[in-house]
Every structure is written in C-alpha cells, then in structure tokens.
Amino acid sequence: MEPFLVLPQTQPPQPPDLNRRLKKLTSILDVTKAMSAERDLDLLLPLILYEASKVVEADRCSLFVLDRERNELWSKVAQGSKSEIRLPVGNGIAGQVAQTGEVINLPDAYADERFNRTFDNLSGYRTQSVLCVPMRDANGEVTGVIQALNKLSGHPFDSEDEELLLALGAQAAGAIENALLHEEINRLFEGFVSASVVAIESRDPTTAGHSGRVADLTVAMARALEHVNTGLYAHTRFSVTELQELRYASLLHDFGKVGVREPVLVKAEKLYPHELEGLRARFQLARKDLQLQSYRRRLAAAKLRGTHHLAEIDAEEDARLAQELKQLDEVLEFVLTCNRPTVLAQGNFERLHELRSLRFQDAFDQERSLLLDREIQSLSIAKGTLSEEERREIESHVEHTYRFLSQIPWTRTLRRVPEIAYAHHEKLDGTGYPRAVPDKSIPVQSRMMSIADIYDALTASDRPYKKAVPHQLALDILKKEAHSGQLDVELFRIFVEAEIPKRALRESRG
C-alpha cells in the first residue's frame, strides 16, 4: 500500500460471520429475481451495478460485457457515466480478468501497473481498492466482468467479497444474456415486419413509404395525448407496449393490399390501359369500315348510274364520308373526355348511353357494337375511376389485412393489433367500411390511425389518381370530415394543435 494514501482503517477485517453471509446470499437471491424480471438492458445494468455495490459495500461498480467476435469488452453504463466504452480484451484490470477468468483483487490500484488511470484522470475520481471478477454463463464461459471500486470501509476487499461478487456476477450473466437475447429477437421481429412492409409496398410504388409514415403519425399522436388533460381523452395514456402495439397495427394496416389485383390498385383512368387500347383499335376498324362502305357504295352507284357520273358520285361520297369520319372522331374525343377521373356531367351520362346503339362491320363483315356495354359502364363512373365492384375490391384490403393479422399468434401485449387495424376505415357516423360499425365500436387507436391515414394519402405526392394536396388544404379537408361526424373532432384538434406531422417527422428522424 502506498504511504501517501490515508485510509480510514478504524477496524481490522471481520472474520466470516455465517449469519451475515446467509443474509447476503439471501439478498443475492432477491436481486437475482429482480434481475431476471428486467428485460430492458438500460434498466438491468444499473440495477446490477447498484446491487453489486451494496453487496460488497463498494463506492461504485462497473460492468463490462464480452463481445467475442471483436474480442472487446463493452459497457453501456459505467455508473455515473452515460456513453459506451469499448476496451480490448487483455488491456487493463477488466481486460485481464476477461482474458484469464481469474479474480483480481487490488488493495491499491495505483500500485499495479495493469491499472489504467485514464478514467480517473478524465473524471477526477480517485480509485483505491479494486475487486474485479469474471461473469460466467451456465457453461462456465466468461461473458463479462464486474468491477467494484473503493470498499467503503477503507479496507481492501476480502475473500467473502470475492465470493459474493462472483455469485452475483454469475446471476447477472444469466440476466444479461436473457435481456440481450430478448432485445435481439425483438429487433429481429421489428426488422422483419418493416422489411415485409417495404416489400409489399414495392408492388405499388405510388404508395411506397405510406405505412411507415402512418405509423409515425399515429404513434406521435398517441404520445401527444400524454399532454392532454381535459376533454374526452384527458385520461387516455399509452404504455410503452401499447405504443408498440399501435405501431405494428399502423405499420401493417395496408398489408392486405397484397390481396388486391395490381391494376385495380393503380387504376388512373376509368378504362384500364389495355381496355383503352382495344377501344382505340375498334375505332380504327370502324373508321376503315366507313371508308370501305363508302367505296362499296361508289362502285354500286357507278354500276347503277354509269361511269360518266363517277366524279359526281365521288363528290357526294367524299362529302358523306368526311362527315361520317368527323362524327366518329368526335365520338372518340368524347369517350376520351369521359375516361378522365373527373366528375361526370349529367348530360355526358345520357350521351354515353345513346352511343350504345353505334354499330360497324368488322373485318369479317360481322356487325359489332362500337362501344362495349362494360366500356359504357366504366365510362359512366360518376366520380373517380373505380367501379362499384372495384371500389369493393379495394375496400376488401381491410378484410385481407384483418385475416392476415388474425392468423398471427401475437403475444399478449400485442394481441389487439388485428382489431386496431381492422377499424382504420370505419367512420364515427357508421358510414365506414368494411363493417360500418358505430362510433362506440371504433377504438381510439383506430380513430387516430384514420386521421393519419387520410392525411398521408392526401399529402403524399405520389398517387396517380390525385395530385398531392398542400398541408393546410389537407387539414381543411380533414376538418370538414371531422365536422360532418366522420372523424373524431377532438383527436383532429390535437392533430392540429400538437402539429403531429412535424412531430412525427422529427421523431422518425431522431
């Protein structure tokens, strides 16, 4: 021991006392139980350090986990410090213990050349006695080290301390391994869910990123509820696991779109591209038919009236043909206008139905309709681009989502994921889909998701059937829906006042 150190050695070390050891072992058992229940590493490590300090009566403790792949020790927390530390195995006291698996017990750290004073120099802490023991897993492999600094009594750590810290370390090793494994599997699950959503969305590039953004918005909203102390949601609070449940429900709310046919999903006009192509080809054929009929008539007229009237016949027929072609071209023009996803004027609706009677002869002289019934039906869609049937197919994605989510064996804390996602298109006034349930049956989580979903659909710049709407206009549209009784007025107010879109962006980046 160095002479310049003055230690409060008022009493010599005590002989082992069976009752005291029994008490300490019992307390290690208690700690073990608390440790095994703590699966959050950020809470587990401080707990271990606190208990380790107590059991060996040290001023502070630190703990290092062995990273075998990199042959390094890392520490998430050194008591009183926050940043991660990494040390090569073999270096310093902790590195030595990790390498050899042997306990190191120093009455005076500064007298030992293996001791690294860097941390003391940086922190101003003065290390005196050090007890450093390995943590071993059930197979006896070293998985880390625990280090106790400065025995409070001022004496060096004794053999009982060694035994107790080894015992505690052994239990801590198991708890840490469990927590790491738990973290790993959670990260794996989370990673798989996110990657699957990206994969599913890649089918429809026009909505890529939508699910992630809806998750960010919805969770930001749930978090914002914490600061709400009045009104209907004054007492609505979400725990960490409830937020996780909400996040998964939001992330997966559109997963069922995988069950909707791709062309329906991205339909930009009333006729599908291949339908329009077929229609155009039919108009070409009808055009050719008008020309052919005209020449047949000319020939027949020539037979009847003689060749000397040919110029006259040509003139008559040219005029008639020009008129007929013009009419046909106008019909096509009109059809193309109807094909656009605007609101159809009443007059157009009737004119479309009159066109049903137009006929022409095909290349085998078979009479055919110029416009097919199903084309007239599609072109008659009053608003948007989807037929009733297609709208139902799109809407069925919620049923698909629910079916998909219901077959997954969620853990107890996540069991409401299917139910929350199921209601994201329901409306408070009972006009939603797929079940059109009344407001009481719509969970608050789904109400929030509804607002987030509509907001993102409006403001996303990438949908083929509508342009991106600016933020303020999107809020106006949402407001109208809220005041008409479809969306939750109070949640909408919170969405606006807490500036959820900004917040979500910040949180998703942070």
Place this chain on the structure above:
Amino acid sequence: MEPFLVLPQTQPPQPPDLNRRLKKLTSILDVTKAMSAERDLDLLLPLILYEASKVVEADRCSLFVLDRERNELWSKVAQGSKSEIRLPVGNGIAGQVAQTGEVINLPDAYADERFNRTFDNLSGYRTQSVLCVPMRDANGEVTGVIQALNKLSGHPFDSEDEELLLALGAQAAGAIENALLHEEINRLFEGFVSASVVAIESRDPTTAGHSGRVADLTVAMARALEHVNTGLYAHTRFSVTELQELRYASLLHDFGKVGVREPVLVKAEKLYPHELEGLRARFQLARKDLQLQSYRRRLAAAKLRGTHHLAEIDAEEDARLAQELKQLDEVLEFVLTCNRPTVLAQGNFERLHELRSLRFQDAFDQERSLLLDREIQSLSIAKGTLSEEERREIESHVEHTYRFLSQIPWTRTLRRVPEIAYAHHEKLDGTGYPRAVPDKSIPVQSRMMSIADIYDALTASDRPYKKAVPHQLALDILKKEAHSGQLDVELFRIFVEAEIPKRALRESRG
C-alpha cells in the same frame, strides 16, 4: 397422523444448521443459473422439479403454472408423467395455494379433506407428506405453485424446507416467465414469417404453397443426413438452431418475387394477353385495308375501262382479294403457332423474320408494319415463353430475396439465412445464377434447397407454363441434372433413398 401409516422415523427433525442452509442457498444459486440459461420449457420444467426434489429431500415434485385468463393451473410435466394436466384454481392443495398464496404443509395428505386422491388412485402412488408453496414473480404476484411429495426421511417437511422451496420457487418463476416469453416471441416471429409468405404467394396463385413445401423438403433432407455415415456428408449434422435457420432460408427463398412484375411472373405465352389482343386488332385492320384497297382498285379500273367491264373487274378483284385475305389469315395462324411455349423450329424463325416486311395502311392511310419488331422478337423466343430480359427479371428475384433478407437483423444463430437463400439457384458447375459461383462457394444447405426447389416446381400441379410432372419423371430429370454436374449427386442420392418427399409430407402433417 393416521395410525395405519408406518413411517421410517428413525431420527427426530434436526435443528437448523447454518452451514447446511448456507450450502443449500448456494446450491439454489447454482440451480438458478442453470434455470436462467434454459429457455426450452420442456427441459426447464424437469430441471426445476429435479432440483426442487433435491433441495427439500422429497420423493417427487410437481409444478403448476397459473393461467390467469382461464383461472386454471396447468402442468406440462408432472415428474414421471407426460400429459398436460389442468386444475381449476381453488381446487385441491395446489389450487388452494394458488388462490390464497399461503404455504400448505401437510404431514399426512390423506388426513386433509382438500387433498384430491384421484391422482394417487390412478397412478398407484401413495402420497404421505405434502409441501406446497406459491411461486411469485418480481411483483409478488402468484404465477404458479410447486408441490413436494413425501419427504424422504419420513418426517414431515419442516420450516427450513418451506423457506428453501419458496426461495427456489421464486427463482423458478422468473425462469419460467422468461422461457414462456421466449416461446411466445419465437412463435410470433415464426407466425409472422409464415403468414407473410402466404400473403406474398397469394399474388401468384399458381405457386401457392411452394415455399412451405420447399422448406419441408429441405429440412427433411437435412434431418436425413443424420443417418448418413459414409461419403462427403458422413459428418454433416444440423443442430436445432441450424435446422431453424435452414427452415427460414427455405421459407423465404422466393420472397424476392414480390419485386418481379406480376405479368412476367405468370407469363403463359410468348406475347402477353394484351399484346396478342393488339396484334389481332391490327390483323383485323389490315384485313379491312385489303378490302378497301380492292374496292379502290375496282373503282379506278371502272373509271379506266368503263362500267361495262365491271363484272370482269369484280371477278378479277374478288379472286385477288380472296387470295390476299387467305394469305393474311395464314400469317395470323402462323403467328399464333409461334406464340405457343414450344421449341421453335429453325424454319419458323426465318419465316418470322421475313414477315417483318409486311405493311398495311391504317385508318388514317398511314403505312404501318403488320408485325412490330418487339412482337417478332418475342415470337422468336427459341424455348419457353420468356425473353432474355424477362428471364433476367425473373432471375433477379434471387437478388431481391438476398437484399430483402440482408436488411433484417438476424440473431446470431440465424445469421446465415440470407447467404443460404442467395445460392439456391447456383449450379455446381458454375452455370447458375445470379452469381454463377463455383461449387465450393455453394453451402450444402443451398444444394439441398436447390434439389427441393426443382422437385417441387416440377411436381406442383399448378404452374401455367408447364404441366405437373409425375414423381418418377421428376426424379429422372433431377438425376440428369445431377449427372451433368449441376446438382449434388450425393445429396440427390440421399433425396431418393431416404424418400424425402414422403418424409417431408409426413413431418409437415405430424
């Protein structure tokens, strides 16, 4: 105590001995460590029972876990029995302890009316002394009970036994909770992966179930290797976690197909349906054009030669038109033949290229090609239905799969999943895709998956571009590929000899 019971009471109960208790507590700490490392409930429960019997010196122990939702106790194992037992909370000794949280210590079970003799009657076991203690979690909630039967000494269980069993039970509660949670998350992950695969496959109903079947076949093959004691794979064995890794890799090997356009995925002829429709429409227009040209010529001839030659002109033109129409219809017939997914004859290839020069006038008198360059290119596909580009797009699914799997944070035991799936289309002779690596770079797992993948693709009855091949023919095709140096000959031999398809079916049902 009942008089008819003769117990070996050679010694009175011992007074508490501190050293003995210390030893027992230390042993509980050791057991705790072993328990916390055991995450398989089927191994953990017997371990707890074994240690509990030892610590309180009982003949046997049983353990019940509390199911709060159903208000029942269940037991996966009663030592010496295998089936699951369920008891209502409140019933019997264990049910009482679960309800009240109080220890029950009976010197003579049969003297207590709460004791249920059913199990004794069924098993022929004779219960004498019973010690039943609650297991509590870190919050003090009862999560189950441990019951020790028949103290070996013949004395009743004493207060030290109570204390020790309570201590062990407390640790066991934590370990059981961890194991249950671990099982739950694993089941959740497994369930999510399977459901996602089903969802992805639902895009292409013609290959539904393929991934699951490939997983069953590949894992059955890996299991069959256990009985192989000669040759290259005499020492290749797969651990439980390696089988799990292989299962995930197989289940997800085609996940990247989500990145391949749907029409390419299900292409049944050389031209896509909409392309064929466009081509047919063009032939109709050309047909009409031939008719129109004919009538134009008739009119011109009439002008030149006079009306009295009209019958003659008509006869000439009718013959010519009939000839031209016949030729045109024959060209279409020929094109339709080429469109089928058979091997294209060399002559046909040249004839297709001659057709490149055919022209007609469209409805606006613009000269156009009868066959587009890209149509001729598609129709010239020598084998199958896919162009070089489309084949590359289909093949790119392996790259998509690899990219998808690589972004997932696999746990250490599953980290080779991406690599194994990546190589499932590689060939031993270096002719595979996407990397065309040599045999040494193809993991044995991928070699097995290759065989399973081809076998299922051949025998599945649901692909549009080929009919299902019978089992024996599929083996013949695989054999040819093995002997040509593409597939692993030895693994193929094992596939045949171990009757993997039968085995996989049995295991997936079992």
